Amino acid sequence: MFGKLAEAKQKADEIKQRLETIxxxxxxxxxxxxxxxxxxxxxxxxxxxxxxxxxxxxxQDILTVAVNRALEKADNLAETEMSALTSQLLPGLGNxxxx
Numbered sequence: 667m668f669g670k671l672a673e674a675k676q677k678a679d680e681i682k683q684r685l686e687t688i689x690x691x692x693x694x695x696x697x698x699x700x701x702x703x704x705x706x707x708x709x710x711x712x713x714x715x716x717x718x719x720x721x722x723x724x725x726q727d728i729l730t731v732a733v734n735r736a737l738e739k740a741d742n743l744a745e746t747e748m749s750a751l752t753s754q755l756l757p758g759l760g761n762x763x764x765x
Contacts, residue, residue: 674755681747682706690743692735694728701729703736705743 685705692701702711718725
């Protein structure tokens with residue numbers, strides 16, 4: 667039992683490290699704003715098309731949409747990775763943890 671827990675912790679740490687190297691992009695306004703995040707939900711880049719720089723309120727709204735889309739993709743990626751780990755370590759129980 668303790669061996670499985672130690673293995674699960676090690677695998678979870680490995681997934682977290684791998685998620686840091688995977689990026690997802692959330693876009694808004696047909697790519698006028700792009701936000702890049704790691705699988706660990708860390709924003710690493712923001713692209714804003716110059717045509718949006720004149721309208722601050724619109725830019726804030728579009729940026730919020732793009733950030734939320736990037737973070738949602740990061741959440742989905744992390745959930746998929748952890749679900750795969752759960753089903754590997756605890757066959758038959760994967761669905762219990764959202765898999």
